[in-house]
Amino acid sequence: NAGVTQTPKFQVLKTGQSMTLQCAQDMNHEYMSWYRQDPGMGLRLIHYSVGAGITDQGEVPNGYNVSRSTTEDFPLRLLSAAPSQTSVYFCASSYTGTGGTYEQYFGPGTRLTVT
Amino acid sequence: AQSVAQPEDQVNVAEGNPLTVKCTYSVSGNPYLFWYVQYPNRGLQFLLKYITGDNLVKGSYGFEAEFNKSQTSFHLKKPSALVSDSALYFCAVRDRGFQKLVFGTGTRLLVSP
Secondary structure (H helix, E strand, C coil), rough: CCEEECCCCEEEECCCCEEEEEEEEEECCEEEEEEECCHHHHHHHHEEEECCCEEEEECCCEEECCCCCCCECCCCCCCCCCCCCCCCEEEEEEEECCCCCCCCCCCCCCCECCC | CCCEEEECCEEEEEEECCCCEEEEEECCCEEEEEEEEECCCCCCCEEEEECCCCCCEECCCHCEEECCCCCCCEEEEEECCCCCHCCCEEEEEEEHHHHHHHCCCEEEEECCC
């Protein structure tokens, strides 16, 4: 069981470039989410998904797109990178079925710098 | 809307002393409450949760937390701190009617030898 995996670990982009942060989980979790972590602001929810084909916006969705074509994968796309998107990005997943207690499992993070 | 407050940016404690990291929450219904720990350059690790039942919940690494409904608090505690407990701690809440988890801003715990 690899848990939640994220690639890449580090990335430097120039303003205006686009890229996709990858996230995968092998626990058959329905719920997946993306957070960004900035100093003094904790974790803020960007987008989340309650199952394949279903996504919704979180607290800070602007500038990001997501899709969920399979249960396992939940990529986050930066459409046109801006310095304000410099952050550490975490993907998380949880089981939400009957009897589940909903703790989220986190990936190791992607540190993104936009210059 | 759900919200979580961690009123202390940093907590300092000497090794061997008890520690408390504070958390208060606001939800419209009955909450699911969680504590996570983050070590440097790592993802968040789940410590413990309150879902229902006993107000005192025990978790990993000797940590426990007390759910207090009247004070809407869920403080994290440990009877005897270790230097290795030094890390960033996050409280989180989920309204039972919703999927989303809302995190506090985090409290840095520093345990001195």
